[in-house]
Amino acid sequence: MLENALQYSHTLLKEVVHADDIVIDATMGNGHDTKFLAELVGLNGTVYSFDIQKLALMNTTELLNQNNLTDRVKLIQDSHANIDHYVTETITGAIFNLGYLPGGDKTEITHASSTLTAIESCLELLKSNGRVILVCYYGHPGGKDELAQVQQFTSNLDQHQYQVLEYQFTNQIHHPPILIAIEKR
């Protein structure tokens, strides 16, 4: 069966993120991607995870505690627009899940302006062959505008520096998420 965008996001990260690596979860939410990345980088790696909502940090802390993964994760309650204030090392991967916190306030959504700043920061930090993965939910109010701006930005990245892939089911109702993968050459 074909993988959905979420499953494929993990497949694409697994191929490039290894033990001891430094990576970013730009939209921590309930911590599922943070947990996945924490397992990939192992004891001596680092995951920097960002969210603006306290609830996200609380839920992620609980998930990491349950799985003994807190030691390698830095949880940061700040906008991903400020990634460059916290991360200076080279990264091998980053993930964004654009939209709202599942089970939380549906009006607290990601917005194009900060999302694009964060993507640019991740691309600056990304090592050669590393990947920035965007899983774009866009069925909620404001989602289509953010998606359009993200697609405009990513599709105009210089092909000599980056490969950009879009992955989506085209015959499904209810706006299934669209995956955009950026790989640095």
Ligand SMILES: C[S@@+](CC[C@H](N)C(=O)[O-])C[C@H]1O[C@@H](n2cnc3c(N)ncnc32)[C@H](O)[C@@H]1O
């Ligand atoms: C779709 S959810 C992420 C889901 C998450 N990956 C998971 O595994 O549960 C999007 C998250 O982005 C967060 N968010 C919104 N604006 C943000 C910003 N400027 N910086 C960081 N996180 C932000 C929201 O609070 C929300 O938790």
